[in-house]
Amino acid sequence: MIITVTLNTALDVTYRVGSLRPHTTHRVLDTAERPGGKGLNVARVLAALGHRAVVTGFAGGPAGDELRRLLAATGPAGLITDALVPTAGTTRRTVGVVDGATGDTTMFNEPGPVVSPAEWAALTGVYRELLAAPDTTAVALCGSLPPGLPVGAYAELVREARAAGVFVLLDTGGEPLRRGLAARPDLIKPNADELAGLTGFTEPARAAGDARRRGARAVAASLGADGMLAVTDEGSWRALPPDRLRGNPTGAGDSAVAGLLSGLAEGLSWPERLGRAVALSAATVLAPAAGEFDRTAYRDALARVEVVPAAG
Amino acid sequence: MIITVTLNTALDVTYRVGSLRPHTTHRVLDTAERPGGKGLNVARVLAALGHRAVVTGFAGGPAGDELRRLLAATGPAGLITDALVPTAGTTRRTVGVVDGATGDTTMFNEPGPVVSPAEWAALTGVYRELLAAPDTTAVALCGSLPPGLPVGAYAELVREARAAGVFVLLDTGGEPLRRGLAARPDLIKPNADELAGLTGFTEPARAAGDARRRGARAVAASLGADGMLAVTDEGSWRALPPDRLRGNPTGAGDSAVAGLLSGLAEGLSWPERLGRAVALSAATVLAPAAGEFDRTAYRDALARVEVVPAAG
Numbered sequence: 001m002i003i004t005v006t007l008n009t010a011l012d013v014t015y016r017v018g019s020l021r022p023h024t025t026h027r028v029l030d031t032a033e034r035p036g037g038k039g040l041n042v043a044r045v046l047a048a049l050g051h052r053a054v055v056t057g058f059a060g061g062p063a064g065d066e067l068r069r070l071l072a073a074t075g076p077a078g079l080i081t082d083a084l085v086p087t088a089g090t091t092r093r094t095v096g097v098v099d100g101a102t103g104d105t106t107m108f109n110e111p112g113p114v115v116s117p118a119e120w121a122a123l124t125g126v127y128r129e130l131l132a133a134p135d136t137t138a139v140a141l142c143g144s145l146p147p148g149l150p151v152g153a154y155a156e157l158v159r160e161a162r163a164a165g166v167f168v169l170l171d172t173g174g175e176p177l178r179r180g181l182a183a184r185p186d187l188i189k190p191n192a193d194e195l196a197g198l199t200g201f202t203e204p205a206r207a208a209g210d211a212r213r214r215g216a217r218a219v220a221a222s223l224g225a226d227g228m229l230a231v232t233d234e235g236s237w238r239a240l241p242p243d244r245l246r247g248n249p250t251g252a253g254d255s256a257v258a259g260l261l262s263g264l265a266e267g268l269s270w271p272e273r274l275g276r277a278v279a280l281s282a283a284t285v286l287a288p289a290a291g292e293f294d295r296t297a298y299r300d301a302l303a304r305v306e307v308v309p310a311a312g
Numbered sequence: 313m314i315i316t317v318t319l320n321t322a323l324d325v326t327y328r329v330g331s332l333r334p335h336t337t338h339r340v341l342d343t344a345e346r347p348g349g350k351g352l353n354v355a356r357v358l359a360a361l362g363h364r365a366v367v368t369g370f371a372g373g374p375a376g377d378e379l380r381r382l383l384a385a386t387g388p389a390g391l392i393t394d395a396l397v398p399t400a401g402t403t404r405r406t407v408g409v410v411d412g413a414t415g416d417t418t419m420f421n422e423p424g425p426v427v428s429p430a431e432w433a434a435l436t437g438v439y440r441e442l443l444a445a446p447d448t449t450a451v452a453l454c455g456s457l458p459p460g461l462p463v464g465a466y467a468e469l470v471r472e473a474r475a476a477g478v479f480v481l482l483d484t485g486g487e488p489l490r491r492g493l494a495a496r497p498d499l500i501k502p503n504a505d506e507l508a509g510l511t512g513f514t515e516p517a518r519a520a521g522d523a524r525r526r527g528a529r530a531v532a533a534s535l536g537a538d539g540m541l542a543v544t545d546e547g548s549w550r551a552l553p554p555d556r557l558r559g560n561p562t563g564a565g566d567s568a569v570a571g572l573l574s575g576l577a578e579g580l581s582w583p584e585r586l587g588r589a590v591a592l593s594a595a596t597v598l599a600p601a602a603g604e605f606d607r608t609a610y611r612d613a614l615a616r617v618e619v620v621p622a623a624g
Contacts, residue, residue, distance in 0.1 A: 015407075015420050015422070017420065020334050020335075021418075022332050022334060022411070022416070022418050023332075023411070023414075023416040023417065023418055024418065024419070025418075025419040025421065026418070026419060026420050026421065027421055027423070028420050028421060028422045028423060029423075030423075031422055031423075062374045062375075062377065062378050063374075065374065066374050095327075095407060095420075097420060099334070099335070102335075104334070104335040105335070106333075106334050106335055106336065106337075106338070107336070107337040107338060108327050108329065108338050108340050108407075108409060109337065109338065109339055109340060110327070110340045110343055111339070111340060111341075111342070111343075
């Protein structure tokens with residue numbers, strides 16, 4: 001079982017309109033809603049790969065209820081367990097307006113609810129119980145922090161995982177990433193911008209080395225169209241996607257996290273995990289709906305992805 | 313007591329953003345929600361004027377629950393009664409994105425739920441009971457029809473009101489207005505576009521005369537900055553707003569309906585009702601939040617609005 005933690009969950013809403021024209025009124029042609037936030041995306045991909053996932057984080061208000069209702073209907077039955085902690089505040093919505101003429105998306109992200117100290121304490125309690133479960137193999141800590149939480153929240157969750165002997169992946173940016181590193185996570189999965197923001201280096205291999213010196217045991221940096229670079233104590237590799245991809249990159253990084261952790265749980269080697277992560281990312285970019293992945297594209301990409309040793 | 317009927321209710325959501333840039337991601341700086349749909353706006357203004365209002369129409373799903381929760385907290389305690397009929401489908405949301413730099417609003421209106429024949433039958437049952445209440449003085453039939461309802465739905469509701477001897481105002485457009493007229497409502501409140509669409513005449517007095525020949529006993533046409541023209545069997549008047557107004561016209565027409573019906577319930581003359589309607593509209597345009605009205609501006613406008621006899 002893999003735990004995913006999403007402290008800033010969202011109900012992702014998509015509106016399709018004919019054509020976006022600022023300062024006019026649009027008839028929404030159709031709407032779609034799904035449970036959102038990076039850890040929920042990770043759990044959905046894990047379940048699609050046949051892995052059990054348990055999601056925790058916060059959910060509250062009408063949007064939180066709707067998120068939980070949709071989550072219960074997500075993935076093969078029984079593979080995703082809802083261990084979300086209730087909040088007094090209302091879970092944020094993200095509204096993505098898709099321009100039917102161009103396919104471009106305009107996003108409006110509501111602010112998250114303010115999390116109280118009591119709610120944070122309830123979450124850490126649930127988290128500790130999940131870490132203690134005998135079949136827990138890994139935990140993914142995903143996304144931004146909602147208002148009200150200490151900036152060191154991820155550092156605390158990393159320490160708990162290490163104390164429980166559970167592999168911990170941290171996927172966040174900014175100050176929460178910087179603080180989280182000090183607690184020595186097993187793996188971080190920054191994108192190029194997050195890695196440069198953390199280290200000041202724009203060259204990925206150099207930045208990854210610096211991030212390891214700051215506390216990450218391993219770094220898997222997602223480099224967009226350039227695939228992924230892993231710098232670990234077993235070696236360094238780069239995985240290259242089979243093609244230049246056109247599509248919607250939303251959720252591609254979350255699919256990569258699911259690829260890395262499912263591969264870990266299956267005992268795959270680092271190059272195999274990296275290949276799976278990049279193939280899942282590619283299949284997510286190619287899927288018609290943001291954050292889904294196309295199974296045929298995944299199998300095809302997995303056969304063609306190239307993983308080569310890299311300077312680390 | 314005044315009945316307002318809103319067949320296509322909405323949960324109105326407002327997002328304030330720094331500046332709207334298509335195809336980018338926006339942080340929503342703050343959000344506001346309120347019960348929406350024209351009849352709900354009318355009821356809110358009636359309650360603010362001290363009148364009892366009972367709202368009916370449809371509400372369903374999480375957005376419908378939220379709308380009812382907010383409605384219960386609206387206005388002076390006890391003045392608004394919720395007689396909404398549940399639907400299996402989910403009440404639509406309208407999302408208005410306010411550009412903080414320019415003040416302009418971009419609207420995204422979800423489609424309404426499809427109303428079933430059984431839900432429509434439930435509504436007409438509730439409506440008949442409300443019409444039969446001894447203290448019912450008037451009914452306002454407001455806004456568009458949701459999918460699933462017969463285009464003659466308003467004609468049926470007009471006939472019921474007339475059979476019950478209750479004054480009925482119809483505020484809609486297009487084919488539902490055309491059909492509704494045949495059932496001979498006491499008053500219609502079209503805007504200039506709706507009146508021209510109905511009659512083919514762009515000159516308001518001529519169009520109003522034609523609308524009366526088609527079945528409306530009286531016409532109060534809202535002419536935007538030019539105020540309002542009433543053509544009735546007691547005479548014709550034009551009410552002129554005191555100033556050229558700058559602001560948000562959302563809800564100004566609904567405030568006018570509340571002005572006309574509250575004046576009727578208080579036994580005011582036609583010119584007095586018209587003056588109140590125009591003053592409330594002006595105070596709505598000037599209010600900082602769309603669809604609210606500014607009490608000071610209302611008193612000021614009421615003292616300065618000019619009502620003059622018109623050619624009818």
